[in-house]
Amino acid sequence: MxxxxxxxxxxxxxxxxxxxxxxxxxxxxxxxxxxxxxxxxxxxxxxxxxxxxxxxxxxxxxxxxxxxxxxxxxxxxxxxxxxxxxxxxxxxxxxxxxxxxxxxxxxxxxxxxxxxxxxxxxxxxxxxxxxxxxxxxxxxxxxxxAPGRYRPVVDVHLLLFDERERVLLGRRQGTGYADGEWQVMPSGHLEEGESIIDATAREAAEELGIEVSGLTVAHVAHHRNPGGTARVGMFLVARTVNGTPTNAEPHKCAELAWFPVDDLPERTVPYARAGIEAVRDTIGFALHGWEPATIPLLEAEAVRAGFEELTVSLIVHHDGNVVVVSDEETDRLPTVVARQGLQAAVHRLTGSDQPRFVGADDYVSVDGRPGRRFVFAAPLPAGSSALDFATVSRESTASPVTEPPSTGAGAARPARPRWLPARAVGASRLPHAERVLVARWLREE
CATH class of the missing domain: 3.90.79.10 (Nucleoside Triphosphate Pyrophosphohydrolase)
Structure with missing residues (x-):
């Protein structure tokens, strides 16, 4: 056989x-x-x-x-x-x-x-x-x-206070997101068919083994993760709590602890910290994370979300043109792996520490690790040319690369950087994902 x-x-x-x-x-x-x-x-x-x-x-x-x-x-x-x-x-x-x-x-x-x-x-x-x-x-x-029609994630967060007006937090573990950081307890996602009130009561029972009633919304946050997706957060308080909070999900929560609202742990999830402080200050609604993202925030959120490989692509532009790296069959944006950190990779490509952040997309590396690619736009550095980007044309992933022979009948011509009119990107040989990001930059330019 x-x-x-x-x-x-x-x-x-x-x-x-x-x-x-x-x-x-x-x-x-x-x-x-x-x-x-x-x-x-x-x-x-x-x-x-x-x-x-x-x-x-x-x-x-x-x-x-x-x-x-x-x-x-x-x-x-x-x-x-x-x-x-x-x-x-x-x-x-x-x-x-x-x-x-x-x-x-x-x-x-x-x-x-x-x-x-x-x-x-x-x-x-x-x-x-x-x-x-x-x-x-x-x-x-x-x-x-991601769904074709926008359907934001809705979070619920119940702020529980003790007799000293301290708020209850839990230290995350084993979730793949923000593990080791402190989060409001209880908290979770709204499920299909649930009201905000029902979801909050369910999370309180599942995570802490308590019954709550008299729930009211104290703060609403429209939050966006740096480089990621947006969500709506509902921060609630309860009039009545029956039972003593216990850690009912130790596989997700390493410990519970009470903290003064004015002295939260340094490693508190930023989104949670903002919601707690808004409730303290009686702010009914706020935007969080919608300001232009800085490179340290982008990297911190990617690490928090469990991405193990970060790459940087650059839309380098000059006089209505962008640099693409071209071979016989395809075009691509100059790209490097952030082996020494995101800031170093961005500086290597742009010569600047503050390029414009355009967007991000997620991928899986050849060795199975979750990766996030950040795309920035920057003008051509003074004294540079498109040819300066030839040295980064082979660094699109961190995995080992076997160099093909440079001679012989089967050898491909080396990739070369060239200028492409930005308005012609839609008809270029760039991958669709990169055409979309360049078009986004053009709209915002």
Whole structure:
């Protein structure tokens, strides 16, 4: 009996299109394939195979991946994941098949899902599945990343005070966000079908084992995490509390403690601190986090949210043009990994400590770590040229890179920085995610 071969394919969306390879081989009609390949013994999971193949074949990083389709054949099992392209750097490409002319050409093409049946896409089952799901797959990805229509997260926070007017806080642990920092206890998210009052009473019972009544909203905050998403926070107080607060969720809370409102712990979640102080000062509503984000705040929030790899991309501009790094098939923004901290990476790219923050997007690195990419805009430094950005063209991820040979028939031409008219970015070869960020900068410019 032949051993079962297992492979993984990527349905890689770049905007409304899917990234494919057009395969041109001697003596064979052209055909198309999705990025992907066989599972290797070193791959810990199927998603690890996906991330490795995207890196080897496209030098690509992608956002969250959804397992959407499986093809079962006599001696082969193929699993398909849907994901969105964040960044692509072909100079990172390391698959040997791209350097051997006898294996033919791999031309990168982008195709709308509903057009796949017009191509000789292999395997045909995958082509039919993606074409049938032309509307469904993007919607699934949107739901996994962020809803298409804005639906903010709503938080509830109950401020409990003891006889000395101290507020109860809990030190977070094991949650993946702000672990080791102090947060209002109880607090949580509003669930579908709940009122603010019901959600607060539920959180009090679940987290502290108490019953509360006479709940009123003392403060409302429209909060935005630096570099992240926005939410609405409801800070409430209770007229009646039955029971003694106990730590009912020790896997999420390391300890409970009472603190004077005017002397909160240094490591209090900033959003929680702002809400407590607003209640103290009888402020009914406030914006929090909507001021221009500083680089230290962006980095602190990314670390608080559990991101293990940070990268920086730059929109460097001059006289209506932006710098892109170009190779034979793609464009990309100059990008570096923040190995020595976000501030150092930004300064290396811009020569400035205060460039304009444009936006951020999240990805998963080739080795499976959660990453956040920050995009800044800055004018071309005095005395510089686009060619100065050639030295950063190979630093889009922190993972080790195998340098391809610089000579030979299969070698690709080196990537080169060039000026691109900013108004023409929509028709460029930049990934859709980067085109969107440049367009945002243009609107704000």
């Amino acid at each position: 032949r051993p079962l071969r297992h492979s993984v394919r990527a349905i890689l969306f770049d905007g409304d299109e899917i990234v494919l390879f057009k395969r041109i081989r001697p003596g064979r009609e052209p055909y198309w394939i999705t990025p992907g390949g066989g599972v290797e013994p070193s791959d810990a999971t199927l998603e690890a195979t996906l991330r490795r193949e995207l890196d080897e074949e496209l030098g690509a990083t992608a956002g969250p991946a959804l397992r959407v389709f499986t093809i079962v054949e006599q001696d082969r099992l193929t699993t398909a994941y849907a994901c969105r392209l964040v960044h692509m750097d072909l100079s990172r490409r390391s698959g040997p098949e791209f350097l051997d002319p006898e294996k033919g050409l791999h031309e990168i093409v982008r195709v709308r899902p509903e057009k796949l049946r017009e191509l000789n896409l292999i395997p045909t089952e995958l082509a039919d599945f993606v074409a049938d799901g032309a509307a469904t797959l993007p919607a699934l990805l949107a739901a996994a990343e």
